[in-house]
Amino acid sequence: MKHIYTFVFLCVTTFSLAQSLSFSDALARMQGANQKLKGVEKQTQASSYTEKSMRGLYLPQLSINASYAHLSDPLSLSFNEYKTPLQNGLTSLAGAIPAPLQPAFRPLLGRLQPLFAQDWRYEFQKQDIWKLSADLRWVLYAGGKVRVGNKVSKLNSEIAKVESQKTENMLISELAERYFQVQLAQEALRVRQKALETAEQHYGNAQKFEKNGMVAPVETMQAKKAVTDAQREVLACQKDIELAQTALYGVIGEQLPPLTTLSSSLFEVAPLQPVDYYQQQAKENYPLIVQARLKKRLTDQNVKAQRAAFLPDVALIGKKYLWSKNLPITEPDNWVVGVGLQWNLFNGFSDKNRIEQAKAQRESVQLITAQAEKDIQTLVKKQYTEIEKQREQLQSLQKSLEFAQELVRVRNKAFAEGLSSSTDVADANLYLASIEIKCYQALFEMDKVLAQLLETCGLSQEYTNYLSKK
Template identity: 30%
Template structure:
């Protein structure tokens, strides 16, 4: 009997354990622990603007394929069926009578017959197959294909620019949430520390060790710590919502990518070299310049003749007498504009000014990017120096807090000194987090601008 009860109890515990395991699995499954790279992939798959720019790539790719068709012949088929009000005829009876008179024929109508001929009946139809093919266009078709290819590459590059803009935003929001979580955790620690000090101060006051004013200092510090904690929790909620909206997820629970420790792995000159080589905005400007150069060649093609092959075949007719003995024809056509009111000259000059415009934009863009990269690099450098200094200051502040707390416990220090030491330590820790945030934001943005997004995401 006892053995049976033990078995039932054992089975009951096993069921409860299995239930707890399933419950924990469900909770873990709902919570989302996400890295920066995972967040980037989610953003690419869910963001509407990024998707829209990818459709632009597909559009320009199809237009590029369409431009290749300019080299190929064009075959057309057409059919027509007509009904006109009357037959088309020619009445030659009067000339017949005159001709009969000359021949001394007494009754030309009886002898020569009716000379009223029907050339075309009023009901007619026909079908044709046509062919046309350019043989020489003065380079216009080549220019059209080059322009279409450049536009396709430009669309891909513009898509990458959109991707980069959102990636920079993602880096900022991801690390902002990371900062908000760290600040909230630090506020929790400060609140618990101050709360512990407040409780201790109350006990000392109740035992007559310290005056009431010391407990008031601790109470004010506890109230301030609670206010700061609630504020940090609100900031955390806002940061979480912002990131979730960007990546299209509604359950970001934890961030697995930590802050990178400040480390200037490259010099400013190396970053600027990478920018000049890999920056997608500069690539877009260069592609626009190539497009403008192709535009000049296209305008110059108007100076040359256009030569084309054409042909037609009539496979079916109905009462179309004009084609009874002729079913097809082929030929070569030439068109050469000798004078167009100087339009060509002005169009070429306008196209050349477009090249000059793009060159000026390119020059200024390079200067702007150099200045921008220097600003980001200096932010990284400043944050790195601050972080290294704060690490040392944190050691001193921790020691000071320990000494102030011990002095208070021994009755030789005040509550105000303990609170002051706690706040100094927390202030240094906040500055450390801010320095980490500033460094990582500047570093991530600089890597994206220099065309090294994947390297940055994989490093993190």
């Protein structure tokens, strides 16, 4: 069994020579491969295009319009009802003309008679209408709605950028936790392997002492049990490493490579700046607070937009027919320009109520933002205190570590002299291993909470700077 664990340790060493991954490398790979981060970046990109599209409202809108219409019947005017009365009137007039003038009037009346046999209907619109035109519309004044719309789109774009940064900061914190969780598991494995080697050495010594009659068989059995317990802890640590590595590469967004070791070790966080500094940074940069401030500005613009509903809209319009056929007589067959105005004078007090709604939303955002700023100060204080607590724990554990190492030395010497039992030696080794692991756990907690503190302050990008200070 000893040879099996030696082989495992050699395999881990070989893997470390094959490929290494620093925290900075892991961060760069996460920024390029994490699908969630890419999705939020696409949302930011979409918001920026929306902002650009809103700027077009300041410019004239030019379009080409073509249409074809088929009427059920041609449009016409009928004068047939006047035909008979007019014909009768001419006949009566002819009878009233004096005889000397009859020869001159009768030829004229004869030439008019064929007209009365015709259909007195005038067709002024054929059934098929074809139109092709260029149309212009340019909003000259909209009560400020265009300007407000552009400001709103800009604010939404800024909110999307903050959301992207918030997501990235959150992922950096998660990456730091997963990365150093792997390191913690690997350090725990190293400690457990060392404990296993010590237990095996003690077991070997116990067998020799038993043969020489220096210790009872029960002491050898206790030493063997300590080896079995140490082997179980090593196997558990190996599983912990596998799970931690799977979680790490899940955050990075890549498949777990077979040969990888992490080169950035657990580190003690350098003395921090005063807590007031981090509280101020959080007040200014915490993404949720920044978004709340932007949303407050959105509500300001919403109030202005609702007030703009009381003002008229004025637009310049123009049309030029490029080609037409059978165009209605009511439409000019050339070009037309004009100015249009629309003004809603009364709509059941809807505009007034919308203004009150916008004001209420603005006050709500103000209150929520004020409370968030207070809460974030408490959160920063908690995270800052946790780091300092772990620093104190680490300093205390260093003294305990020296004591545990001395205890192991004394117990081994006492066992060799027959003054101590195998249980005492095993307990001393377990105590030493537990203290070493607690030291690494304290470092892990410091590194994890530091990432959370920087995330709260909106300074996650500076996390790698703290690694360089170790």
